[in-house]
Amino acid sequence: MVTAAVTARLFMRGYVEFLAESGYEVTLVADDVSEIGEALAGLGVATVALPMRRDPSLVHDVRSLTRMIALIRRIRPDGVIYATPKASLLTSIAARLLHVPVRIYELWGIRFETATGAARIVFRGIERVIASSSTAIVANSASLAERAVSLGITTSDRVEVPASGSSHGVDAEYFSPDAPHAGLDADTARFFEENPGRTIGYVGRLHPDKGVGVLLDAAERVYSEGTAVRVVLVGGNEGATSLGRQNLPVHRTGEAADVRPYLAAFDVLVLMSLREGFPNVVLEAAAMRVPAIVSDSTGCVDSVAPGETGVVVPAGDADQLAHVMTELLAESELLHIMGDRARERAIRDFEPRRVWGALAAHLDRQLIDVTPTQDQG
Incomplete structure (x- = not known):
């Protein structure tokens, strides 16, 4: 039931x-x-x-x-x-x-x-x-x-x-970098053309408990300090407020029936949720070779292998999140290594x-x- x-x-x-x-x-x-x-x-x-x-x-x-x-x-x-x-x-x-x-x-x-x-x-x-x-x-x-x-x-x-x-x-055949899927919608593709840089992504309900505001505050600090980043928020709004920032490029897609085109475009997934059971989106991103930065809250902390498939930061700490984002996004090779390890873990431990x-x-x-x-x- x-x-x-x-x-x-x-x-x-x-x-x-x-x-x-x-x-x-x-x-x-x-x-x-x-x-x-x-x-x-x-x-x-x-x-x-x-x-x-x-x-x-x-x-x-x-x-x-x-x-x-x-x-x-x-x-x-x-x-x-x-x-x-x-x-x-x-x-x-x-x-x-x-x-x-x-x-x-x-x-x-x-x-x-x-x-x-x-x-x-x-x-x-x-x-x-x-x-x-x-x-x-x-x-x-x-x-x-x-x-x-x-x-x-x-x-x-x-x-x-x-x-x-x-x-x-997680179905690692469906959520795979090699699986065929539709491309980005026209609005998102245009946003990428107009705002080059690393892509910080979020997928899920835009709810106050999900820590989206912390993500945006941290990303704005990274952007203001000279790192070219853009943020893509995938999901319907369920009460989150202040989702825009004055200078930071932020794009909201709304709900998506297939999130794979967006995951494929992310350099890193960020989930600063205040509570979870076990966030499925982190597994889906992992299967797509996308590492994640997650909060240390219930459920989130289990979704990555810290230092191997992602990074854990204190819930609500925008300063620490900005620091981790800056370091991680500057290391292309580390992103790839973490992404590979994330997919390996998804296949090994979470095959349906x-x-x-x-x-x-x-x-x-x-x-x-x-x-x-x-x-x-």
Whole structure:
């Protein structure tokens, strides 16, 4: 179970196919499965659309919970796996009420890490409800598992990090410098023609938690000190402000269905996020031979091998980020070496079937003593 259709399509489709190939009878649930339902049906995976809203809404959430209870009662699963906050909350409660023996929470981030006031209290409470209703927790990075324990969400004996982390790894054939893909859009190509220099890139939601402002402040300092740089921001705006700078060349592409043309144009990816689970974009950039500079926040710190595939700097520290940018962008050979090592690591540690296999092995262990249930509900 996941909340959004895009999550089902991008993050879970391969995993449910893998489980079906491994002999499981699988049902994938999301708010909309129309894009992938027919394809998955041909592989023996059932799909169910169950309306859910990402943000809290008492009336809609109660309605969704009622539907979830009815669905689980009908399917009678031996195990449920859930990720993303809303789907996890609804599923964990419904599955616990119906005594589903295996309830696995795939923890992909801790939303309340950066929340304040009443929102922090609410989101913290939601995480504790999900964790207490689950029989096992899978975190997609080591730092995330440690953070969940330190924040009192769970205990160390109940959380695991299969393989090297990540929710689904990275397809290094698709994300490859040698794979065919469309070129840059006309506006971005024009921006490059008018603003020569090294390219600092960002891909993701333009949200205050993502540290885009720190990136721009640091890049502006690098630019003002004489290094020709330009910044490309790929993603939709979700509340980030002051995305322009007076002198620094900054280009926003908006959302992109295929980010590979932009990754291929980057000299370095920068992600100064305040919180993550495990940032997939860093793996995607790595597979494209693009090194990354990341913050030392939860999740980000796991996404590079420091000094080999990228650099870790303190979250929020624009001065240190500017220093690292200046040094790294001045060393073309070092950029290439880091890029090569980043791709090697992506292929070695984050091949999708390796990640799915580790998740499936964890599931197998949870189910080992479970027999098909006949009396749920």
